[in-house]
Amino acid sequence: MSGQFVLEGVVVGLAVGSIYALIAVGFTVLYKSTKILNLAHGELVLFGGYLAIAATSAFGFLPTPAAFAAGVAVTLLAAAALGFAVERAVMRPLFGQPLLSVIIVTLALGYVVRGIMVGIWSGETRTFPPVIPATVVRVAGVPVSLVGVWSAAAAATLLVTFSLFFRYSRWGIAMRAAANEQLTASTLGVSLRRVFAYAWAFAAVAGAVGGILLGLWLGVNFALAAVGLKALAAVILGGLDSVPGAILGGLLVGVVETVLGGYMEAHVRVLGQPLHGFKEVTAYLVILLALMVRPHGLFGTERIERL
């Protein structure tokens, strides 16, 4: 592993990782305030990617940047609406049900969303019209596509905005209170229903933004839903209920995937066979390793169980 290879991997990995981090934050916020592990998160990402492309081409009569902006706006609104709808129709009747039902219901939800997406837009890869020129810039001496730089910058900006929202705004504080202790928060006048609804909308929007950014970079097909599972790896690594943990976890997963996965694919042979697609399973190895060594993650709270 030469130094140049590692450096390239780290830079590209950080760019991808920032998008993972963004998706992972949506995940964590949802988990913190509702205690729901959303296995349909990847489908929310997919939803964002597909809808943004469709909306952008629907606004095709405008100049490309304007069409893209309009498409993104429509997508974000639709994602928020989807989040509210899911909370109201599916999650609220299951409030207080055992963990198993809640996990399975999110799985089923993912099935439905993905089925509808694939049904409407079929399985092939779709791409955005060229919003950002496909040039290559050098970051720290490493060539990265301009799209990558833009998405990393957008993800970083959004992460800062989100953390300001949670730190200072009224609803951000209410959500943090609910995350801290649901019962106490509700006695102090925080409407749990509304917090849950906002958390779902937030998760859907974060996922959709992730979908748009990844879509700009790689194009959208229904394998994009697997990104939700990479965000899961990030969240497990960082600690399920820690927002900084999710960000760090996302960046780490991005870097590990690019450096280690890229290295294994390029140089390691098992029984004389190159390891194709090893990159795709790195995230699961990270999950298994994190669960073995530190089940509560790097920054998560360790749960102490009492009878």
Added chain:
Amino acid sequence: MAYARPCGDFKTSYAQDMALLDIRLYRWGFLLLLAAMVAAPWVLGRWIYLLNDIAVFAIGAVGLSLVMGFAGQISLGHAAFMAVGAYTSWFATTHLKLPFVAALPLSAVVAFAVGAVVGLPSLRIKGLYLAIATLAFQFLVEYLIVQTVSGMGGTPVPPMDLFGVPVNTEVRFWYVVATVWVVGAVFATNLTRTRVGLALMAVRDRDYAAQVLGVNLLYYKTLAFALGAAYAGVAGSLFAHYNRVIGAEHFSLAQSIDFVAMLVIGGLGSVWGPHLGAAFVRMLTQLLKMWAPVLGAVIPVLGRATTSVHDVVFGVILIVFLIWEPGGLATLLRKFKRYVDLWPFPH
């Protein structure tokens, strides 16, 4: 739920009270069911393949019901255990030249061992985390299959050979799979009434409390996973010799989720649940497979949307069951039985 017991059907000994089929109606009912299974090929004709399909997956679902329904451990990687059984059976029959009667138990044993290893972390990680760990296991197995044995295509498996008789027709396969199905189901049902089953249920309800009461958590959680995996292994072996070709697509995450769907739709923690659920899910899958193209032809607007109709229908059915009838089909059946028992009175 207490039932009205039939009059004139007395129990005079402890053995009678503990019998699996404790009243006359059930004994006759079970005999009738067995007779129906024997007669099924004549009644169903070429549709017997539906029953074969259901039987294979019901055996797997019984295994998952031990893990999820009785021991309360979430597993999203059940199809991966099925893959372990299928590939063991393939390897045993093609490379080791073992007969099927040896390959079937062998795949159960290998799956049992793999299940025990995967179940080991369940002591340390639980709930959500366990679900994720099994999910990761599922993906790694799929990756291994694609990378090492089958690639993106499939691996051919020879037909079953039972003491020199080739099991190469649907009807012959039905008698083999039905035997395994009945034996497996009765064994699992009895198991849930023994010390092991009671311990598993104690673990499900509150694992620490069970530990305080003297249930060895490590042993029983691992055992639950291993037993569940062994059932999946048997199902995988049968599937391999039935389908004659196996590949990563047959043991995908979607299949694991289908298993979970079978349990939820059938009813978690119930003896009949996995069978009802498997029947429901497999029949629906076959129906959708048959009707989706027709639907697309009749209503052209739907067009290619019909390809994903399976996913959407399954998702919606799962959500509907979880919200309105978390007990699944087994509870619906129980309610119906109660209604019949008490008819014409409401209570």
